Each structure stands twice: as C-alpha cells, then as structure tokens.
Amino acid sequence: MASNAENSAVLQEILSSLKSLRLEQTQLASSVEAINGRVNALAGVKQSRDGIAHDASYPSPNIGPVSPKLPARGHASRDSVGSVDGYGRNLNGASSQQPLSSSPRRGSTTSKIILTSYPGQAGVDPLPMEWGAQDAQKRGPVVVSRSNNSIRRRNAIGAHGGSYSIYYALAVASHQLDTEHRPDYTNTEPAANIGPFKTWADPKKIVAMDPWGHLGPWLFKDILKNDGVEIRPTIAVTRAHMKVPELEESVRQGRLIPDGKICLNETGELNVTKFAVEPVWYLPGVAERFGIDEGTLRRSLFENTGGSYPELITRGDIKLFLPPIGGLTVYCFGDPAKMSDPNVKLALRVHDECNGSDVFGSDICTCRPYLIFGIEEAVKEAQRGGSGVVIYFRKEGRALGEVTKYLVYNARKRGSDKASEYFKRTENIAGVKDMRFQALMPDILHWLGITKIDRMLSMSNMKHDAIVEQGIPILERVPIPDDMIPEDSRVEIDAKIHAGYFTTGKVMTLEELNNVQGRAWEDVDH
Numbered sequence: 001m002a003s004n005a006e007n008s009a010v011l012q013e014i015l016s017s018l019k020s021l022r023l024e025q026t027q028l029a030s031s032v033e034a035i036n037g038r039v040n041a042l043a044g045v046k047q048s049r050d051g052i053a054h055d056a057s058y059p060s061p062n063i064g065p066v067s068p069k070l071p072a073r074g075h076a077s078r079d080s081v082g083s084v085d086g087y088g089r090n091l092n093g094a095s096s097q098q099p100l101s102s103s104p105r106r107g108s109t110t111s112k113i114i115l116t117s118y119p120g121q122a123g124v125d126p127l128p129m130e131w132g133a134q135d136a137q138k139r140g141p142v143v144v145s146r147s148n149n150s151i152r153r154r155n156a157i158g159a160h161g162g163s164y165s166i167y168y169a170l171a172v173a174s175h176q177l178d179t180e181h182r183p184d185y186t187n188t189e190p191a192a193n194i195g196p197f198k199t200w201a202d203p204k205k206i207v208a209m210d211p212w213g214h215l216g217p218w219l220f221k222d223i224l225k226n227d228g229v230e231i232r233p234t235i236a237v238t239r240a241h242m243k244v245p246e247l248e249e250s251v252r253q254g255r256l257i258p259d260g261k262i263c264l265n266e267t268g269e270l271n272v273t274k275f276a277v278e279p280v281w282y283l284p285g286v287a288e289r290f291g292i293d294e295g296t297l298r299r300s301l302f303e304n305t306g307g308s309y310p311e312l313i314t315r316g317d318i319k320l321f322l323p324p325i326g327g328l329t330v331y332c333f334g335d336p337a338k339m340s341d342p343n344v345k346l347a348l349r350v351h352d353e354c355n356g357s358d359v360f361g362s363d364i365c366t367c368r369p370y371l372i373f374g375i376e377e378a379v380k381e382a383q384r385g386g387s388g389v390v391i392y393f394r395k396e397g398r399a400l401g402e403v404t405k406y407l408v409y410n411a412r413k414r415g416s417d418k419a420s421e422y423f424k425r426t427e428n429i430a431g432v433k434d435m436r437f438q439a440l441m442p443d444i445l446h447w448l449g450i451t452k453i454d455r456m457l458s459m460s461n462m463k464h465d466a467i468v469e470q471g472i473p474i475l476e477r478v479p480i481p482d483d484m485i486p487e488d489s490r491v492e493i494d495a496k497i498h499a500g501y502f503t504t505g506k507v508m509t510l511e512e513l514n515n516v517q518g519r520a521w522e523d524v525d526h
C-alpha cells in the first residue's frame, strides 16, 4: 500500500500536468486566434468597431470605412466563437439591441473570418447528438448553421441545401439574402406520415440522411425557440400530379388502365407522393460502409474539396457532415403506408440521374426508357393493391458529372464505339468506371421502412448487391424490355450486361461485344 505522502505526491504531479496541459491549450487557442487575425488582415476584412471581433494579437487594420451604426453586440456573441459570425443574425432576438430591419446588409462587411474551431475552445458547446438514438429528443437536432446563435451549438459540419449551399453563399454575398431571415414553416409539414421505423434507431442502417429530417423544426421547436438555434428540415414530403407523354401512349396501348386514383385519366396523369431528401452524413457510419477508417474519410473529404471544411480535421467531436452534393427524390405511387407493409408487393426502381436522356431524350443510353418503364410498373403494382416506388438520385453521369460524360461520348464516337471498349473509355478519362458508390443508396429504403423488394426494376448488379448487403432481399429482378432499348444504346447495355448487369437474355462473349457498335457522328452541314 502506498503511503498518504506518496499518494499526495502523485496527485500533485497529476495536477501540475493538468495545469500545463491547460496552459498549452490556451496558448494553442491564442495562436489559432492570432492566425485568424492575420488571415483577416491579409484578406482585408473590415471588422466591427466595438472590438468584439478583434483579437488581441493582430488588431484589425480597419481597411475601409466602418459602419458607424453598428449595434453593440449582446453577451451571447462575446466569446471567441460567437464573435466570428459577423452576419449579426439573431434568431430569438433576445440579445440584439438593434431592430432587425435597421441594417439588414451590414453582415458581410463586418465579419471576421474564422478558419476553423476546436473542441473545448471557449464558446464551443455543441448540442448533444446521439446518432441512432430511438427517441428523437435524445437523438437531438442537426444544427449546422453558422448564424450567431447557432455557431457555438453546431453539431454538424457543412451547410444546408446540398449542392445549392453555394447559391446561398452567393445570395448572401450579393446582398440579396438577409441572413437574419427566419423561415416561416407554417403549413410546410409533411403531406404523408412515415415511420418511425426500427431502422431509424440503428446507427448502422441509416448513415447518409437524417431520419428525423422531415420533422426537425417541429420536434425541436423548444430548442429552436429557447436557444434560438437554426433547425431546418432536410426532408420534405408533398403530393402532386404528374404527366409523362409516354404514359399517355401506355394507356392508348392498353398497358396502363386509368383507375381514377393512381392513374387518373386517359392522358396517363398520375397521382404521386414525393419525398425530397438532402444528404446528412454520419461520418463513422459512412466510413464503415466503405470499409475505411473515419480519419481517412475526413482527410480525403477535406483535401479533395480544396480544403473547404477544415473542421473535418479539427472537430473530431462533430460526427455529422452535410456535404455539398445532390440528394434524392422518392416518387411513391399508391398509399405511402404500403411501402413498409410486408404483406403487399413492392415494385421499385432506383434511378440515377441522366439529364441528357431523362429530360432531353438522348438515345445513347437506356436511362429515360428505363425510368418510364419503372414508373409504369410502379403504377401497375400500386393499382394491384401493392406499392410502387421510383427513387431518383442526383448522380449525373455515374456521379462523374456531365463534362466528363461528354468527354467520354466524344472519345467513343471519334473512336470505334464498341461495347467491348465501353468501360475503358470512361476509365481512361475519369480513372474509374463509376463513382456512384451504391453503398449509401439503401439508406432511403431503410428510412421508408422497406424490408423486401418483390420486383426490382433494375439490372444493375451494383444496386442489387448494395441492397442485399443491407439485409433487404430482392425477390425478382426485372430487366428493361428489349423493345424499349434505343438502338444506339446497345453499346452501353450490352457492355453492362457483360460486366455483370442482370439479364434474362444472353450474356455476350468479348468477341461478340466487339461487334456491337454504336452510330458514328454524321457529317451534316448545319
């Protein structure tokens, strides 16, 4: 047994270690502040006159005029983190001593840039986030805003709006959007009820969207009201009619029969419930899906977005990231409650965006025909008393984007456009065949409460494998009918079938693929 004296010596040692750690942390924090101050000076950012946004080491050079009407800041923003948001937004208005309307445009000219924040930094106090907690209140709201009242309480990195977050930044920068604007959510509630399902409380089943994202402002209205933090929906649910010209033809040919409920009339007009979903990534879960560690994922996201999100590196305590990418839309035909009913059949198409074909009718691929086929089959399943669902992902050109896609088209058409060369053309340019990474796709199925798929309207082995890997069985796979395949797209579909896409028909040999050739460019004078 150690003597009291020895114990006391050990305690003293621990205490002094703690003190020196604390000192080091303070020094580190002030160094960071100093760097931030310097960045502001270099960037020529004008700072507020009241000195709150100044830092001691590098006082602002006060480049340019400073608004004499700047309000005194409330206490809430007098900490090192709160002071960084110069937009002056104050959701609850409690600490604002200036009427909101008196200087709506002062924000972007008085802010101090902060490059990043650190856990434990003065004023950093993220709202608790227990991803996968069964109870929504225990799980907590997703808060990503950098507005005055939210910045200290943020528990997510990134921004709302997915790829549109950049337009928000433009709107603010060009003084067309007042950052003090508070959304009025009256009557915006979901048009259909969904869940909660068991999967919502499984941190491994849903990692790329917020299962409570359609209810945020309503579930957490007390936090929104009392703390003034910004809580925005990342999912919205609405109802609509839709008209697709091909379906009018389907009705004419007798394939689709109007029932007045789902298919409304002889023009093929459809009744649909739509769910729009923006991405919310739980980083440990996303990393696990890809079999990588969280640190590797964070570093790659940081480095390959031009260093856009330094907090991916400095804020290991924040586990959520709202990435600047496109989301998805669910088109549900029939009663939305039937999607999760294991006693009725479900027909499902998971479709990845292809603007050229989906919207503009390009004939080089099977995208629009397969989408139309998917909608028609989904409607029929719903009419039979089951459920029909089409999910549309914004992953243009295999998530390589349209520029890369057109480069590939050029390389194909200027060479000999053969099915045997199809994937090589993409790989030569992009370095990969495909960047859609279906591993995250099944999240939406878990969210919708889907536990099995009776008819999968897709031939993709990547989609199939990702879904089955997530424990959702696929009972039947339905290829696109041959007569819906445009002639020039045979190159693509045959190459895909050869590479593993599902077919009830024949899989070609390499030699046969060599003979599948697309149309060359016509030399037409315009």
Ligand SMILES: [Zn+2]
Pocket (backbone or CB within 6 Å): 354, 357, 358, 365, 366, 367, 368
């Ligand atoms: Zn396409």
